[in-house]
Amino acid sequence: MTLEELRKLRNQMKTEVEKRETAGKTIQVIVGMGTCGIASGAKETFNTFLKLIDEKGLADRVMLRQTGCMGLCAHEPTVEVIAPDMPRVIYGDVKADVAKEIVEQHIIGKKLLDNLIIDKPAADIMAKK
Amino acid sequence: MIADITQNSVEAGASHVTLECIQFPDEFDVTVSDNGSGMSRETLMKAEDPFYTDGKKHPNRKVGLGIPFLIQTAEETDGSWDIASEPGKGTTVAMKFNLANIDTPPVGNLPDLFLELMTLPGDYDMDIHRTDKAAGLDYRLNRNELKDVLGGELESAASQILLKKFIESQEA
Numbered sequence: 001m002t003l004e005e006l007r008k009l010r011n012q013m014k015t016e017v018e019k020r021e022t023a024g025k026t027i028q029v030i031v032g033m034g035t036c037g038i039a040s041g042a043k044e045t046f047n048t049f050l051k052l053i054d055e056k057g058l059a060d061r062v063m064l065r066q067t068g069c070m071g072l073c074a075h076e077p078t079v080e081v082i083a084p085d086m087p088r089v090i091y092g093d094v095k096a097d098v099a100k101e102i103v104e105q106h107i108i109g110k111k112l113l114d115n116l117i118i119d120k121p122a123a124d125i126m127a128k129k
Numbered sequence: 130m131i132a133d134i135t136q137n138s139v140e141a142g143a144s145h146v147t148l149e150c151i152q153f154p155d156e157f158d159v160t161v162s163d164n165g166s167g168m169s170r171e172t173l174m175k176a177e178d179p180f181y182t183d184g185k186k187h188p189n190r191k192v193g194l195g196i197p198f199l200i201q202t203a204e205e206t207d208g209s210w211d212i213a214s215e216p217g218k219g220t221t222v223a224m225k226f227n228l229a230n231i232d233t234p235p236v237g238n239l240p241d242l243f244l245e246l247m248t249l250p251g252d253y254d255m256d257i258h259r260t261d262k263a264a265g266l267d268y269r270l271n272r273n274e275l276k277d278v279l280g281g282e283l284e285s286a287a288s289q290i291l292l293k294k295f296i297e298s299q300e301a
Contacts, residue, residue, distance in 0.1 A: 001298035006291060007278045013287045031247060035133060035194070050290055059287035065252075066248060068136075068186075090243055 012062060024082060027107055028064050031094075033077040034069030040076035041095060048099040049079075056103060064078055075118055092118040130202060130234070133195040134222050135246050140186065141165030143219065145254045148246065150239060152261040155229040157236055162221040168214040170220050206233040208260060240296040247272050248283050248293065259299075268299040 031037070031046045046066065053062050070078050075092030081102060082088040089112060091102060098116060105111050131148070138146045143165030151158040168176060175181040177200060182193035196212070199222070203210040214220040214242040228234050241245075243257050247270070255272040275295070279288040 001295050003274070003278050006275075006295045009291050010279045010288070013291075016293075033132075035198075038132070041246070043238070047241065047293075050286060050293060053286040054290045059285070059290055062286040063284045064194075064286045064289055065246075065250065065284060066245060067250075 014096055025061060027084070028065060028080075028082040029059075029062055029081040029102075029107075030065045030067050030082070031073075032068070032070050032076060032080075033075075034068040034073075036069050038074035041076035045077045045099050047081065047096050048096040049103065052058060052073045056108065058103070058107065062107065072118060078118070083107065083110070086110065086112070088092065089117045090119060091116045097122045130195075130199055131159055131161070131224075131246060132200060134224075136249060137195055138163035138165055138220065139246075139249050141167070141220065141253050141254050143253055145256075147256045148243075148256070148295075149255070150259045152236070152259075152264075152266075153228075154263050157226040157228055159224045164226055166235065167189065167216045167218050167220050169216050173212060173214050180188040182246065195257070202234065206230040208233065240293070240300055243270060243296050244289065244293050247275065248289060266300065270296065270299070 011051060015118045031042055031049065031051055034044050041060065046064070049064060053059055053064070064072065067080075070080075070090065072078050072090070075115065077091050078090055079094040079099070080088065080090045083106065086106075091098065093116065094102065098113075101113055105113055131150075135146060135148055138161055140165060143163035145223065146161065148165045149158070172183075176193065176196045179194055179197035180191055181192060184190070199210055202208065203224060203226070207230045208224045211223045218245040228236070240258060243259075246257070247255060253272070257270040258268075260267045275292060276283050279291060282288055283292065
């Protein structure tokens, strides 16, 4: 692929993105990609999200971000999902099959996956108050 | 490991980071250089200690493992490492891994690594150069150029899907 081909592909997608962003409908998916996350398979998780978002035609609505360790290394890979009109939650043990559930149930279905929520980052990683 | 060291550069406030990955059949040479905050000689010596951290990233943590992991891996596997740094000017980390040593970790998926490093939070430019003569590979990526081509942002899944495809196409 050349840069020109890449530009063309992007332009095809672009107008749609701008429309949604101004409407405040963007969903953020944040994958913990610290050493602990990557060791637990966060890259596969990240790639699964990318693939599913592409397949389900959600590319124009989802922002995929990466962050470092959230201090929940025992439950890596961790993924935070911030969707409009829904509480922001962190999911733990997000392997590829769980990533699929998050896309289908949380992002598309607007339902939380209750059993996989692990609340908020660990105390030792938060800024001192 | 390459990800951690390169992320250090971005977090050191660098506006420009260069990553060179030169692969040979039995050797993998990686150099990361940045124009970030740099470290004094004393700080650099302390950074080699896993129980040292400047405490800025995670104020309540007592460890900093990026550089110590690099040192440990290089020393255990007949590789080498070198860090040159100057406060205010930047840091260069050079790593050489012996791929013939059975204890050397696998090189891993470099296109995925490049995608990860190009989409870190922050405003920075990045040049990546990868060569692998045996595989017939020699390509360069520039973050600002790709960002511009992708409509000025790399955060949307749309940009990242295309960026991933683009980087992977360079591997063919």
